[in-house]
Amino acid sequence: MDDDALAALTLGEQSALIRDRLLSPVELTATHLARIEALNPTLNAYITVTAEHAVAAAQTAADEIAQGLYRGPLHGVTYGVKDQLFTKVAPTTLAWHVLRDNHVPTDAAAVERMDDAGAILLGKHNLDQFGKGGATSWDFGEPKNPWNLRHSPTGSSQGSASAVAAGLCSAAIGEDTGGSVRMPAAACGLVGLRPTFGRVSRFGGYLFGWTADTIGPFTRTVKDNALLLEVLAGYDPRDPLSVNCPVPRYTEALTGELTGLRIGVVTNLATSDALRDDVKTQFDAAVDTLRSLGATVVAVELPSAAYAVPLLMLTSDVDVATQLLRQYLRGQYNEVDYGVRTRLAAAALMPAAAYATAMQARAVVRAEVLAQFHTVDCLVTPMTPQPAPTVGRKIEPLSSPEDFWGAVVKSRMFAYPFSLANTPALSVPNGLTDAEGLPIGFQIIAAPFREDLVYRVGHAYEQVTEWHTRRPQTSWPKEVNE
Amino acid sequence: MTLSHADIRVMARAVGLELPDSDIADVAARTNALLQAVTDVENAFGARLSEHEPIPPVYPTNPFH
Numbered sequence: 001m002d003d004d005a006l007a008a009l010t011l012g013e014q015s016a017l018i019r020d021r022l023l024s025p026v027e028l029t030a031t032h033l034a035r036i037e038a039l040n041p042t043l044n045a046y047i048t049v050t051a052e053h054a055v056a057a058a059q060t061a062a063d064e065i066a067q068g069l070y071r072g073p074l075h076g077v078t079y080g081v082k083d084q085l086f087t088k089v090a091p092t093t094l095a096w097h098v099l100r101d102n103h104v105p106t107d108a109a110a111v112e113r114m115d116d117a118g119a120i121l122l123g124k125h126n127l128d129q130f131g132k133g134g135a136t137s138w139d140f141g142e143p144k145n146p147w148n149l150r151h152s153p154t155g156s157s158q159g160s161a162s163a164v165a166a167g168l169c170s171a172a173i174g175e176d177t178g179g180s181v182r183m184p185a186a187a188c189g190l191v192g193l194r195p196t197f198g199r200v201s202r203f204g205g206y207l208f209g210w211t212a213d214t215i216g217p218f219t220r221t222v223k224d225n226a227l228l229l230e231v232l233a234g235y236d237p238r239d240p241l242s243v244n245c246p247v248p249r250y251t252e253a254l255t256g257e258l259t260g261l262r263i264g265v266v267t268n269l270a271t272s273d274a275l276r277d278d279v280k281t282q283f284d285a286a287v288d289t290l291r292s293l294g295a296t297v298v299a300v301e302l303p304s305a306a307y308a309v310p311l312l313m314l315t316s317d318v319d320v321a322t323q324l325l326r327q328y329l330r331g332q333y334n335e336v337d338y339g340v341r342t343r344l345a346a347a348a349l350m351p352a353a354a355y356a357t358a359m360q361a362r363a364v365v366r367a368e369v370l371a372q373f374h375t376v377d378c379l380v381t382p383m384t385p386q387p388a389p390t391v392g393r394k395i396e397p398l399s400s401p402e403d404f405w406g407a408v409v410k411s412r413m414f415a416y417p418f419s420l421a422n423t424p425a426l427s428v429p430n431g432l433t434d435a436e437g438l439p440i441g442f443q444i445i446a447a448p449f450r451e452d453l454v455y456r457v458g459h460a461y462e463q464v465t466e467w468h469t470r471r472p473q474t475s476w477p478k479e480v481n482e
Numbered sequence: 483m484t485l486s487h488a489d490i491r492v493m494a495r496a497v498g499l500e501l502p503d504s505d506i507a508d509v510a511a512r513t514n515a516l517l518q519a520v521t522d523v524e525n526a527f528g529a530r531l532s533e534h535e536p537i538p539p540v541y542p543t544n545p546f547h
């Protein structure tokens with residue numbers, strides 16, 4: 001099998017070859033490292049590549065498997081991690097040049113778990129500076145979408161999505177506050193999960209949005225995603241908001257059928273005027289597919305969905321700004337990206353009464369979302385109203401309240417309600433745009449700790465569609481690279 | 483009420499931030515937009531707001547698991 005064909009396989013397919021000793025982790029790692037060397041100068045998906053560590057870890061994995069010490073389905077496959085999570089073997093930069101040499105002597109819990117499962121870390125993935133969407137400059141190069149280099153992979157886990165889509169690793173670990181896993185997954189034709197807050201330990205990273213930050217996997221298929229969550233999920237006393245409840249075998253939920261499930265289409269999102277026509281058409285087709293698989297589809301409304309955007313933006317940004325004000329903003333304000341620093345500065349000025357009101361209002365939106373799960377098993381929405389934006393974007397327009405309720409809210413109101421509600425939400429590919437050939441996705445949401453249900457629905461959808469099998473071609477014409 | 487650029491400068495000073503002139507207009511626009519959004523939410527939610535405590539989104543006695 002040539003390198004392109006090997007890199008085009010899903011994690012599960014690569015894993016099966018390794019398990020059956022038809023593929024060595026050394027060969028897979030070498031393939032991914034060679035692709036990183038060839039494609040990363042164009043994609044800017046990785047900030048740091050841990051090649052020496054990866055080669056040694058791959059040899060260790062190969063030796064263990066040869067001795068019959070097979071650890072499980074992640075043994076010998078590769079991954080990268082958003083450069084917001086700590087790794088002993090590489091600096092954690094937050095995509096900020098000031099932290100270029102920021103070595104932290106610990107691994108994030110997610111990295112520990114991946115390493116214990118035998119997965120091989122290839123490096124740290126690029127992101128919007130500080131993990132805040134809206135960066136306008138890129139200290140380590142602007143990430144590109146491998147489906148169309150004129151477009152962004154979408155923030156903030158930009159590099160993670162770009163890397164998995166381009167076959168620069170088997171899977172990736174990102175961070176999702178307001179859609180930072182789900183939206184780039186949709187933009188790059190991947191499956192991306194925001195797990196229930198408390199399901200995956202937040203220990204070991206710059207996760208200052210302490211009431212909303214979650215760690216979730218990027219993969220090519222739902223089954224691969226479930227395999228990763230089985231490894232990543234679990235109680236960790238080092239995270240004070242980690243929840244001590246059993247971790248199901250998520251892969252056992254992948255039955256391929258939906259008979260008996262009630263699925264609610266969030267109609268005020270599904271019919272929003274923010275949706276581009278081709279996104280709406282593909283979403284409607286996905287709903288028809290779920291119905292054809294035996295699900296009962298009903299209409300539901302989330303009237304407060306749009307309010308989730310300012311509420312999460314305000315509270316999460318205040319949390320982050322409070323930490324960064326002490327740590328960096330007062331002393332190194334001008335070193336921070338313009339879009340990020342003005343956003344954080346505004347958050348730092350919020351009156352306490354506004355913050356407390358927003359936290360109360362978050363609970364109102366949360367109650368509205370959770371109430372749905374008394375009558376339906378899952379909700380579905382489009383993931384984003386438009387395909388991935390173009391690269392080289394400038395700061396979001398905010399010269400009037402209309403700008404805020406227009407551009408800012410409409411681009412985020414599909415993701416934010418479920419961040420506020422603390423529900424698991426899965427983005428699954430469901431089409432390509434007509435004009436740009438860019439992937440789009442739809443979102444499946446379930447009650448807290450019911451990741452099994454979002455996986456069941458997403459997997460059943462995959463069994464009768466082929467969007468998840470599409471790959472971007474990565475031999476771009478020379479003029480596109482320039 | 484809309485905060486002026488001068489208001490923003492004073493508020494920033496209160497938290498130890500000296501904002502450069504180039505940033506004032508954008509910080510003011512963002513601050514005013516967020517404060518207006520909170521007012522909009524207060525008006526939309528009305529009495530419902532007072533029925534909810536501002537606790538983080540965790541479920542210590544979670545009915546879902």
